[in-house]
Amino acid sequence: MNKKTKIAVIGAGISGLYIAWKLADNGHDVTVFEKRNEIGKEVCSGLFSERILKFIPESSKLIENQINYCLVYFPRKTLKIKFSKKFFVMDHSMLDNLVLDLVKKAGAVINLNHPVGIDDVRKVALGFNRIIGADGALSQVRKALNCKEPNFYLGIQGFTNENNTHDFVEVWPTKTGFLWKIPRGKKVEYGIMEKREKAKKIFDQFLQKNNIKPKITKAALIPQGLSTSSDAKFALCGDAAGLTKPWSGGGVIWSLAAADLIEKFPQSSKISKRVEIKIFTKNHSW
Known part of the structure; x- marks a missing residue:
């Protein structure tokens, strides 16, 4: 994304926080919506x-x-x-909070206690140029877009x-x-x-x-099971995209690599093929 863009990131796990950090650090207007009242993934081996x-x-x-x-x-x-x-x-929770500090320093807005349900996704989208769904395994963004369920x-x-x-x-x-x-x-x-x-x-x-x-x-x-958006305004990342390794269930490195791709390509239709090429070749190992 070369021009300054108004972007909403739904979900403040490691995927959402990382992409918010990178986008804000590159001068974009980023707002993060998180349903919980605090940051930090509770269930992950790290x-x-x-x-x-x-x-x-x-x-x-x-x-x-x-x-x-x-x-x-x-x-x-x-x-x-x-x-x-x-x-x-x-400690995955500490990692999330470390990246949260980087997000804040980069100038992104963090909205805690702000759930975005399936009926809210399109409403939120009205105020932004791009929407990134990083809202976890049961992603409401994925459901709102009628994407394939993993x-x-x-x-x-x-x-x-x-x-x-x-x-x-x-x-x-x-x-x-x-x-x-x-x-x-x-x-x-x-x-x-x-x-x-x-x-x-x-x-x-x-x-x-x-x-x-x-x-x-x-x-x-x-x-x-990888799930991608066909709507150019939306992109999925991390667990919301089903982006985990089939042999271990882990997915942080893959998610961060995918987040870097999202930062470079504004249209999700261009991202998905790059994800398949990069994630499943260069980053295929543990």
Whole structure:
């Protein structure tokens, strides 16, 4: 977007905040609408490749632990997978708030406690040149545009208060997903990604079998299946676009790469092909 443009960003997760920061920093008139009264994603493992530092250099101060390899437990064997890149464990909520500060410094307007429902999307659009839907897995912008709905998995995570700075994560494959263990320095995270109807039962059985008693347990939907807008005034980004990796459910790096593309191309019809080319080739790995 070369000329100064009036842009609404619906949703203040990491995708919405990042694109708002970049657009405002480039001189655009940006307003962010967020339904909650505070910023910070509550359900996310926050395991990112070192690419996160390229997009958000300031995030280096949020690193809780470094991960170099993964142990995958199968019934008859264990695989050790060494990563070609460094991985960092970060607090996703703190990352969101770090980018929020960058958004404010860039001059964007943040409207908290301002939900935009399916019936409000077109009304909000009247006051802006471009609308970016970054309002999560159950995106109201996506629904208002009648875009394809993604498939949904369920992610559940629990935390135990134990010090663990091991440099590896552990994974247990399930029939259509996986369980995981991530050392986070001052605590340990256990989680599962599975079909919605199976996830809780499998996770509970895993915890009971291994005598794991998490102090806090949270859950969220994980969308899968890219959804793009055919309306040139609108674009979808992040979970709203179903932009998550099919093998892990993560999507922050992909979302940030897509956000950079949105900043460069004002028409969503031009973005979607670039997303397919860039996201699914250059940024395909963890």
